[in-house]
Amino acid sequence: MWIDDSAGYPDKIAQHLKGKGLKLLNANELREFLIRSIEEGTANKKLVVFSQDVIPDTIAEDYYSNVTLREFLDQGGSVLWIGDIPAFYIGKEGKRLDKEAWRRGAPVFMLGVVPIFANSVKTTVSFTELGSKLGLKYRWSGVRPIILDVGIESLAETEIIFGQPYITNIITKDTAELLRKPIEEKGIEAGIPQILKFRFGRREEVEAREIEANLQFIHKTFPNAWFKNYNKQYPTCGFYRIWDFGPRNLNNRMLDELFTVISSIRERLKTAVT
Numbered sequence: 001m002w003i004d005d006s007a008g009y010p011d012k013i014a015q016h017l018k019g020k021g022l023k024l025l026n027a028n029e030l031r032e033f034l035i036r037s038i039e040e041g042t043a044n045k046k047l048v049v050f051s052q053d054v055i056p057d058t059i060a061e062d063y064y065s066n067v068t069l070r071e072f073l074d075q076g077g078s079v080l081w082i083g084d085i086p087a088f089y090i091g092k093e094g095k096r097l098d099k100e101a102w103r104r105g106a107p108v109f110m111l112g113v114v115p116i117f118a119n120s121v122k123t124t125v126s127f128t129e130l131g132s133k134l135g136l137k138y139r140w141s142g143v144r145p146i147i148l149d150v151g152i153e154s155l156a157e158t159e160i161i162f163g164q165p166y167i168t169n170i171i172t173k174d175t176a177e178l179l180r181k182p183i184e185e186k187g188i189e190a191g192i193p194q195i196l197k198f199r200f201g202r203r204e205e206v207e208a209r210e211i212e213a214n215l216q217f218i219h220k221t222f223p224n225a226w227f228k229n230y231n232k233q234y235p236t237c238g239f240y241r242i243w244d245f246g247p248r249n250l251n252n253r254m255l256d257e258l259f260t261v262i263s264s265i266r267e268r269l270k271t272a273v274t
Contacts, residue, residue, distance in 0.1 A: 053083030142224030
């Protein structure tokens with residue numbers, strides 16, 4: 001968790017955005033908001049901005065895709081995320097963290113993305129055309145990019161010297177078996193990247209160390225900021241992720257840019273309204 005309370009950043013972000021007219025919601029209010037949007041068929045008109053890189057357990061009731069947050073995304077809802085890996089931590093009442101989420105593969109199974117642990121970053125990020133259109137200008141050295149898979153658009157990217165996919169850190173024989181099971185049996189995310197399907201589909205058993213030895217990336221470019229669509233009916237709606245680093249100085253320039261990105265996403269969502 002990088003956008004944590006010790007630096008006061010979540011409240012600083014929340015208060016800044018409140019001053020711009022956004023409505024603040026606690027964990028229970030957020031659950032009610034998402035469920036109401038789903039039931040009323042208005043999810044494609046909604047954008048949720050997280051001021052902290054933790055998903056509350058009120059909308060992440062499990063580690064898989066059978067959670068309220070994912071249902072909201074599946075129905076055309078949109079999210080803007082900053083900081084550490086999405087779904088790496090799940091927050092519980094009393095500011096407690098469920099640290100099992102990352103060990104259980106929540107980023108992969110809940111959101112269908114495979115993060116990269118970038119052990120060494122060669123350059124600062126470069127913005128793509130879409131990233132620039134959204135208003136990204138503040139450069140950073142990202143350390144948690146993802147594999148560019150079907151349905152994902154890059155907003156900012158960088159070359160890493162060496163890195164490994166996060167999946168190699170959590171894979172076990174049981175997890176490998178889950179990935180081989182038919183999607184309908186386990187209800188897990190259908191968008192597992194082809195690289196994983198290939199590895200897990202070719203043998204009866206998978207050794208974690210054998211996967212780790214073969215799934216490494218050297219001098220490769222990956223998206224640090226990205227957009228993933230979950231509903232083709234609403235192609236501009238989905239999960240937006242920026243700033244995959246832990247800022248030591250969250251300044252006003254960054255806060256203003258954050259609001260610019262929010263405003264740009266809102267404009268994109270207007271094209272999704274039916």
